[in-house]
Each structure stands twice: as C-alpha cells, then as structure tokens.
Amino acid sequence: MENHYYKASDLGKFGNIAEYQKELADKFFSYYGEVFKDSHLTAKEKSLIALAVAHAVQCPYCIDAYSSDAFEKGYSEAQMMEAVHVASAIKGGAVLVHGVQMMNKVKEIGM
Amino acid sequence: MIKSLKVLHHPLADSENQLEVLENSLGSIHPTFNEKLELSGMYPLHAFGIDILQLNLGKMCNQTCKHCHVDAGPDRKEMMSRSMMQLCLDVLKNSDIDVVDLTGGAPELNPDFRWLVEQIKKLGKHVMVRCNLTIILANKRFHDLPEFFKQHQVEVVSSLPGFTQDRTDRQRGDGVFEDSIKALQMLNLVGYGQEGSGLVLNLVYNPAGAFLPPSQAALEKEYKKELASRYGIVFNQLFAITNMPISRYLDYLLSSGNYSRYMDKLIAAFNPASVQNLMCRNTLSVGWDGYLYDCDFNQMLDLKVSTLNSQHISDFDFENLKNRNIVVKQHCFGCTAGDGSSCGGSLTI
Numbered sequence: 292m293e294n295h296y297y298k299a300s301d302l303g304k305f306g307n308i309a310e311y312q313k314e315l316a317d318k319f320f321s322y323y324g325e326v327f328k329d330s331h332l333t334a335k336e337k338s339l340i341a342l343a344v345a346h347a348v349q350c351p352y353c354i355d356a357y358s359s360d361a362f363e364k365g366y367s368e369a370q371m372m373e374a375v376h377v378a379s380a381i382k383g384g385a386v387l388v389h390g391v392q393m394m395n396k397v398k399e400i401g402m
Numbered sequence: 403m404i405k406s407l408k409v410l411h412h413p414l415a416d417s418e419n420q421l422e423v424l425e426n427s428l429g430s431i432h433p434t435f436n437e438k439l440e441l442s443g444m445y446p447l448h449a450f451g452i453d454i455l456q457l458n459l460g461k462m463c464n465q466t467c468k469h470c471h472v473d474a475g476p477d478r479k480e481m482m483s484r485s486m487m488q489l490c491l492d493v494l495k496n497s498d499i500d501v502v503d504l505t506g507g508a509p510e511l512n513p514d515f516r517w518l519v520e521q522i523k524k525l526g527k528h529v530m531v532r533c534n535l536t537i538i539l540a541n542k543r544f545h546d547l548p549e550f551f552k553q554h555q556v557e558v559v560s561s562l563p564g565f566t567q568d569r570t571d572r573q574r575g576d577g578v579f580e581d582s583i584k585a586l587q588m589l590n591l592v593g594y595g596q597e598g599s600g601l602v603l604n605l606v607y608n609p610a611g612a613f614l615p616p617s618q619a620a621l622e623k624e625y626k627k628e629l630a631s632r633y634g635i636v637f638n639q640l641f642a643i644t645n646m647p648i649s650r651y652l653d654y655l656l657s658s659g660n661y662s663r664y665m666d667k668l669i670a671a672f673n674p675a676s677v678q679n680l681m682c683r684n685t686l687s688v689g690w691d692g693y694l695y696d697c698d699f700n701q702m703l704d705l706k707v708s709t710l711n712s713q714h715i716s717d718f719d720f721e722n723l724k725n726r727n728i729v730v731k732q733h734c735f736g737c738t739a740g741d742g743s744s745c746g747g748s749l750t751i
Contacts, residue, residue, distance in 0.1 A: 329620060363613040365624070367568060 302352045335364040342371060343378040404466040404575070406475040407650060414653050415473065417704040423652065424732040427661070432669055435734045442674040447683075447728040449696070452720065454685040456503040456745075457482065457490055458701060459512040461690065464540045467561075467574045469608065469651040471702050474507040482690040484514045489715045490688060491521050497720055503685070503745065505532040505698060510544060523554050530557040532745075535585035536578055548592045557602040558594060559641070559745070560586070563610050565628040573610040586635045595637040603636075606747075608643045612660035614667060614740055615642035618748040641747025644668075646699050646736040668735040676742025679749040682728045688715055696728045698745075699736070705729045 309316035327337050338361045345353030361371055407415040414420055439445035461478035463470075494502065502522050509515055509531055522529050531551065538547050551558055562582055564570045570579035586603075590596065595603035605625065609615055622640035629635040645651045647664060655661040682696040686707075692715040695701035708727045712719040742749025 334617070334620060335624070359613060362611070363609065364616045365564070365569075365621075367566065 297351050299351075299355065302355055305352070335366075338364050339366055339370070339374050343374040346375050347378040347382055403476065404468075406461075406466065406473045406477050407653060408473055409475075409477045412653065414649065414656075417702065420648055420652055421703060421731060423656070423661075424647065432665070435730050435732055435738075438669075438672050438674075438735075438738075439677070439730070442677065444674065444677050447677070447680075447730055449683050449686075449724060449726050449728060451684050451724050452497070452499055452686045454501040454503050454681075455490065455494065455499050456505060456685055456687045456698060457487075457509075457518075458688065458690050458698060459504060459506050459509040459515060459518070461507045462511045463507040463534065464511070464537055465508070465534055465575055465578060467650070468654055469573055469610075469645050471646050471649045471651060471699055472507060473649045473702070478507065480690045481512055482514075482692075484517070486690070486692045486715065487514055487518045487521075489692060489718075491518075491525070493715060493718045494522065494525050494527060499527070501528045501530065503530045503532070508534050508537045510537050510547060516550060519550075519554050519556060528557065529554065530559055533558050533560050534574075535560045535562070535582040538585040538588060539581045545588075548589045548594065551589075552592045552594070552601055555600070557604070558589060559604045559606060561606045561608065562586075562625075563606075563608055565625055565632065569610045573608075583633050583635070586629075586637070587633065590634075590636055595635070597636075602638050604639045604641060605637050606641045606643055608645050612655060612658065612664045614644055614671060615743070618642035618741060639747070641745070642741070642743070643745070643747060644736050644739055644743035646733055648699060648733050649702055665732075665735070668739045671739035672735060673738055673740060673742055673750060676738045676749040679742065679744070680728075680737055681744040681746065682737075685745075686723060692716060694718070694723070696726075697737075699733060700729055703731070703733065705731065 306316075306320070327334055327341075332340075338357060341353065342357040342361045345357050358371070361374075414423075436445055439447055458472075460481035461472055461474045462476065462481060463474035463478070464476060466475040493499075504515075504518070506512070510533065512518075519529055519531075533547070538544050560582075561574070562570060563573050564579075567579040570582065571577065589603055592601070593599035594601045607615060607621055607625070615621070618640065621642055625640050626637070629637070647655055647661070647668070652661070655664050682700075685697065687695040687698050687701050689695065689701050693701075694707045694713055694715060695705065696707055706713045706729075707723065708729055709719070709722045711717065712722045737743050
C-alpha cells in the first residue's frame with residue numbers, strides 16, 4: 292500500500308462508505324444531493340460556498356471536487372480566489388477575534 | 403493565427419490516428435460504446451428516419467477554435483461545389499426531409515451559400531445555419547447577413563461558450579467575444595430572438611476546458627439574465643453541448659494531460675435515456691464532397707454510413723438509409739454523457 296493518507300483516486304470511492312453502513316450512507320447521500328439542488332440559492336451559488344468551506348475545512352477531496360464544479364458552473368478564477376479569501380478572512384478573523392479573549396485575561400491578571 | 407492540424411501535418415489530422423487513440427489508449431478496463439448499448443438493450447443502434455439533412459459546406463472558417471471537431475480554419479480549402487449542392491437539392495426535392503442544417507467551417511464562406519439557401523427555401527424547407535457570429539463582421543460583404551437570414555426566415559444557431567470575454571476568447575480566439583456581441587446585437591436589431599418576430603436565434607454553450615456542460619436549463623436562465631443586463635441581447639434557447647474527444651479537442655485533451663480523466667467522465671456519465679434522442683437517429687450528414695455520414699463527428703472521422711450501396715449523395719436511397727445501422731465508436735460517449743448532447747443541446751430534459 293502507498294504510504295499516503297490522501298489519494299486523489301479515493302474521491303471516486305466516496306460512495307463505498309455504504310459498504311460498512313448502508314442506511315446512514317444512503318441517508319447522507321440523499322441529504323447531500325438535496326442540499327446542492329437549485330432552491331432559494333442556485334446550485335451554482337452553493338458550489339461557490341462549498342468551495343470556500345472546502346478550503347476552510349482543508350479537505351483536499353472537497354477542494355478537488357468543488358474547484359472543478361465551480362469552474363464548470365461558470366465561475367472565473369478571480370471569483371473562485373475571492374471565495375477562498377472569504378474563507379481565509381473568516382478563519383483569520385476567528386483566530387484574531389480570540390485576541391480579545393487574550394486581552395481580557397491579561398487585563399484581568401495584570402497590574 | 404493558429405494553424406489547423408492538417409496544415410501542421412499533425413498526426414491527429416489523420417482520422418485513423420484519432421480512432422487509434424480512442425480505441426486503444428484506455429486499456430481493457432473501459433467498456434466499449436457498443437458494450438454499453440448492449441447492456442442497455444439498444445444494440446445495434448439504428449436510425450428511425452431522416453428528418454434533417456445536415457450539409458457541411460466546407461472546412462474554411464474565419465476562426466480557429468481550440469475545440470473544433472472539424473479542424474476548420476482560414477487555411478482549410480475544402481468547399482462544397484455548386485454541383486454537389488445541386489445533388490443535395492435534388493434529394494431534398496424528392497423527399498419528405500423538412501429541415502436542412504447548414505454547417506461548416508463557416509458555411510457563409512462558401513461562395514454559393516446564399517444561392518443554396520434560396521434554392522432550399524424555394525423547395526419549402528426549413529433552413530438552419532450554424533453561424534459563428536464573427537463572420538458577420540469579418541468583411542463588409544457579410545454585414546447584411548442578418549437581413550439575408552431574415553428575408554429567408556433562416557433559423558440561426560450560434561456558439562457563445564460564455565457571457566464573459568475571458569471564457570469565450572480562451573476557446574475561440576482573441577477578440578471573438580467582442581465581435582460576437584456586436585453580431586448578436588445586429589441580429590437582434592433585425593428581429594432575431596425578439597418575442598413574436600418568428601425569427602429564431604439559439605445559442606450554443608460548450609465547455610471551455612476538459613469538463614462536461616452544467617445543467618442546460620440553469621445555464622440558459624443565467625445567459626438570458628446576463629446577456630440582457632450587460633448588452634441588451636435577447637435570444638430564444640440555449641443548447642448545452644458536450645465537446646467531442648476528436649480532432650483539435652482530442653489534441654487539447656492529450657497535450658494537457660486531461661484525456662484519460664475526460665474519457666472516464668464521459669463513460670461514467672453514460673445515460674441510456676439519451677440514446678433514444680441521439681441526433682444520428684433522424685439526421686443524415688453530408689460532407690463537402692458529397693459522402694454520407696451518421697453525424698458531423700463521424701464525418702470528421704471518415705466513418706461513412708453503413709449502407710454500402712448508398713454512401714454518397716449521388717447514390718442517395720431513402721429506403722435504404724432511413725433504418726440504417728448507425729456506425730458507433732468510442733467518441734459516441736460524447737453524445738450520451740449526462741443529459742446527452744446534440745446540435746440541439748441536451749437530449750433528456
């Protein structure tokens with residue numbers, strides 16, 4: 292076996308998770324399919340959200356899938372990179388906003 | 403200017419080499435198109451009539467698109483002659499075929515294009531032209547094409563792979579988007595695409611890259627909104643077409659390292675429901691030199707119709723051709739992937 296935790300070809304095997312627990316997998320994939328359908332948001336808009344989230348959760352499979360999907364649905368490279376920046380800003384902001392917590396603590400214990 | 407594969411003496415200019423790549427490069431793990439048809443109970447595939455005669459008027463084009471299955475361009479000289487057109491007209495006169503689909507290259511570059519349209523209309527047939535849009539602005543003598551089309555109630559089908567310059571120019575060449583927008587506005591001006599005018603203007607989307615088209619319905623909605631708001635352009639329908647892995651697009655797939663992945667996608671997305679409506683089942687394609695094919699793609703691969711005694715327009719035998727077995731190869735997966743693909747767009751929605 293190759294000594295890698297991640298293999299690109301594993302993305303195509305996602306459906307195989309049903310082999311060990313079919314009922315839950317079926318429910319998940321059914322739900323997943325519903326989530327990405329055109330509704331109050333278009334399937335195209337949802338694809339860009341998924342791309343940003345994929346980067347935020349740093350899932351290589353999801354980045355592979357939604358880089359392709361968002362580009363195929365018509366987003367430009369610049370739009371896709373802006374979505375990644377949104378993810379970055381939220382993640383960065385999430386770190387920095389905890390700086391307030393740090394400040395609170397320092398003020399609490401400092402003279 | 404990009405040169406055609408033929409002028410470059412590229413190995414893929416030879417249809418035999420293209421077929422060799424398609425048949426042998428994927429190994430034994432991939433099913434053949436025939437095997438897929440058999441599994442779906444649809445083998446052998448046969449025609450169920452001839453409703454549309456598609457005439458390829460020549461390979462000359464003012465554009466050299468990266469995905470072109472015809473390998474068309476300004477350096478191609480093949481052109482249907484007036485005498486060959488006359489043979490096509492004779493067939494049309496003596497048959498119930500109601501629709502004539504004119505394609506190329508840029509069909510308007512054929513010096514007998516207007517004469518042919520006039521003759522077909524005299525026979526009371528409907529004419530569609532696959533107009534690349536930029537031809538209208540390519541030379542002064544083409545500026546009146548919108549009026550000519552209108553005069554003869556020609557249905558116009560035009561490629562526009564994106565509503566932004568970037569996507570369009572990447573596939574079709576620098577400046578194509580800007581000229582396409584101007585041409586669409588000229589067509590709109592004479593009534594094309596306008597509600598109630600009866601003048602039909604349909605657009606064709608095909609992917610600018612190694613991927614399948616998204617949902618035709620969603621794309622049409624977006625195109626209508628964006629083209630109207632950005633440029634005041636209206637049109638009737640959008641057809642989403644899958645790029646066929648032959649000729650220049652095959653070259654792109656191979657040279658960019660996308661070939662195997664693209665074929666995997668096409669084969670995995672095989673949709674039996676699309677087979678019923680494949681265009682080869684009611685269309686007959688005529689090459690610039692009069693030879694007959696099941697479709698324009700088979701024409702470019704030099705796969706003539708299976709009816710050995712009726713392979714040329716001069717030997718046209720309706721009874722023999724109408725139920726002919728269709729010649730299929732691995733490229734046919736391009737028409738059956740996802741929602742299916744034809745010159746009229748998706749096949750299953």
